[in-house]
Amino acid sequence: MNCLLGLPGRTPLQMSYYADPAMTAAVEKLTAEIQPDLVYAHTIRMGQYSEPLDSSMTKVLAMQISMTLNYRRLAEHSSNPISKFFFNTEYNKVRRFEAEFAHEFDKVLLISEHDLNAIEQKKPLENVFFSPHGVDYKYFEPDKSVKKRKNTLIFTGNMSYAPNTDAIQYFYTEIFPRIQQEIPDTKLWIVGANKSAIVSALGEDPAVTVTGRVPDLRDYTNQAQVALAPIRIGAGLQNKVLEGMSMGMPMVVTSVANEGIKAIPDENILIGDTPERFADQVITLLKDDAMQKQIGEAARHFIVEKWSWEKHFGDLEEMFCRLVNEEDSTAEIELKCDSSTQPSNMKSNLNIVTNGV
Numbered sequence: 001m002n003c004l005l006g007l008p009g010r011t012p013l014q015m016s017y018y019a020d021p022a023m024t025a026a027v028e029k030l031t032a033e034i035q036p037d038l039v040y041a042h043t044i045r046m047g048q049y050s051e052p053l054d055s056s057m058t059k060v061l062a063m064q065i066s067m068t069l070n071y072r073r074l075a076e077h078s079s080n081p082i083s084k085f086f087f088n089t090e091y092n093k094v095r096r097f098e099a100e101f102a103h104e105f106d107k108v109l110l111i112s113e114h115d116l117n118a119i120e121q122k123k124p125l126e127n128v129f130f131s132p133h134g135v136d137y138k139y140f141e142p143d144k145s146v147k148k149r150k151n152t153l154i155f156t157g158n159m160s161y162a163p164n165t166d167a168i169q170y171f172y173t174e175i176f177p178r179i180q181q182e183i184p185d186t187k188l189w190i191v192g193a194n195k196s197a198i199v200s201a202l203g204e205d206p207a208v209t210v211t212g213r214v215p216d217l218r219d220y221t222n223q224a225q226v227a228l229a230p231i232r233i234g235a236g237l238q239n240k241v242l243e244g245m246s247m248g249m250p251m252v253v254t255s256v257a258n259e260g261i262k263a264i265p266d267e268n269i270l271i272g273d274t275p276e277r278f279a280d281q282v283i284t285l286l287k288d289d290a291m292q293k294q295i296g297e298a299a300r301h302f303i304v305e306k307w308s309w310e311k312h313f314g315d316l317e318e319m320f321c322r323l324v325n326e327e328d329s330t331a332e333i334e335l336k337c338d339s340s341t342q343p344s345n346m347k348s349n350l351n352i353v354t355n356g357v
Contacts, residue, residue, distance in 0.1 A: 012067070012093045013086070018045040031057065037324050044094075044101060051104050058324055061102065062109040062131070065234075067094040069118035073233040073256075077166055095120055102127070107323055109316075111237050112260040131316050132237055132260060134309035140246035142300065146222040151186045151286055153179075154224035154249075156217060156240045159210075160194035163233040171230040171278075172202055178279035180207065183286055191220045221247050225292060226285050229253035230278060237261060242307055245269065245299035250292045252281045261307070268298035 006016030027049045031039065038058045041050040047061045071094060075087035099121045102108045109131040110116050116128055155171065157164040168190055179186050186207065190199060193213035203210035214220060221227065227244035229251060237260040244251050245263065252270045263269035270285065272278025285292050 007089065010093060010097060012044065012097055013090050014045050014067075015048050019048065023049055028053070038320060044098070047101065047105070051101070059105045060107045060109065060320075060323070061105040063098070063102065063115075064109065064111055066098065066110070066115040066118040068098055068120065069115060070234060072118075074162065077233050099123070099125060107319070112262075114259045129316075129319050131319075132307075132312055133239075134307050134312045135239070135242040135246050135303060137246045137300075137304050137308055140218065140243045142248035142296075143218070143222045148225050149187070149223045150225065151183055152189060152224045153186065153226050153228055153282065154189045154191060154220060154244075155228045155230075156221070156243070157192045158194055159190065159192045159199045159212075160196050163231055164192070165196055165198060166233050167230045168199060168202070170232060170275075171228060172205075172208070174275040175230065175272075175279045175282075176207075178275065179282050179286075182279075182283050186286070189220055189224060191217060217243070218247065221249060224249070226282055227251045228282070229257040230272075231257040241269075242303060246303040246307075248296040248300040250285050250295035251299065252278060252285065254278070263299070263302060268295060268302045270295065 002016040002019055003013045006013055009016075031053055036057065038060060039050045039053060040060045040062065041047040042062045042064075044061070044063065044067065047063075050059050050061070053059065068091065071087050071091035075084055075091050078084040078087055098119050102119070102125055103123065105127065107127050107129050108125065109129050111132045112130065116125065116130075119125065155164075155168055157167075159165065159168070172188070176186075176188060188208045190202065190208065190210045191214055192211075195210055195212045200210055202208050211220070221244065227240075227249040229238055229241050229244070231238060231254050234256065238253075238257045241251060241253055241257055241261055241263070245268065250270070252272055255271055255273050258265075258269060258271060265271045270281040272281045285295070
């Protein structure tokens with residue numbers, strides 16, 4: 001009902017959907033009681049509760065991805081007329097709204113420059129801090145004692161999520177037949193929770209296994225030869241790519257899947273942006289064991305060096321400290337960060353000294 005009432009206005013539908021007077025009252029009450037040094041909101045949906053707060057409070061909005069980019073791609077690839085209408089409506093709303101809203105915060109977090117460039121800015125956004133998330137590379141570590149299953153491909157993710165559903169349908173209908181024509185015994189594993197009816201139906205093909213939720217994703221990834229991310233919709237980062245590369249998997253992905261990660265094509269990842277190119281990259285890997293090993297090892301090294309949680313959280317914490325110290329002109333608060341961003345021995349403290357709380 002909130003969304004329908006919000007159709008004529010300029011506010012994005014997602015903000016109308018999550019609008020709740022009880023949440024507004026709760027945020028106002030809590031911030032008045034504890035007087036936080038910094039208020040952090042995740043996405044514009046929650047940012048609507050922090051933006052109206054007292055201007056003396058330091059406020060950070062974690063936009064993460066450009067909703068303009070996200071909804072444009074959703075609209076472009078949607079085949080359902082009703083969904084397409086709502087995606088186009090939301091795209092036009094966030095396109096006009098995103099930058100203006102971002103200017104109301106002391107800092108705005110985005111995953112990548114690609115997301116920033118997708119935001120329409122009448123006035124340049126100069127309060128952006130790039131804050132990608134990472135991956136637990138010690139958890140997602142390859143088990144080299146597990147034997148690989150020949151010519152087995154794996155796609156992972158929440159299978160009720162629209163970009164994943166679109167990606168696997170695209171792969172199955174336009175790419176997989178090309179691979180099977182060259183390597184007939186190729187198998188496809190679709191591994192992830194909340195499998196939709198559309199995804200479940202793919203499992204009727206004897207060459208396809210649809211698992212649903214599994215106890216441990218690594219059990220399947222360790223056995224597969226090549227991991228896939230044929231993503232066409234979305235923005236920001238693809239966790240499946242971070243996790244697959246962390247496990248030393250040779251991966252074939254689209255440029256969309258790689259745009260926030262910036263892995264190096266033909267060095268630690270392979271890119272395929274057309275069905276023909278994607279299929280050729282997979283076929284090349286399946287036929288070349290040495291190349292599989294080379295790309296996989298380079299992928300693992302890339303993740304350990306650049307995409308640990310420790311590295312990105314250390315940078316984020318230091319930014320929070322600087323931001324609060326800059327805002328506090330009365331010197332009543334002193335925040336100190338002591339961070340070593342070496343992945344193997346991360347040390348991070350946030351010492352808060354205040355008069356009172």
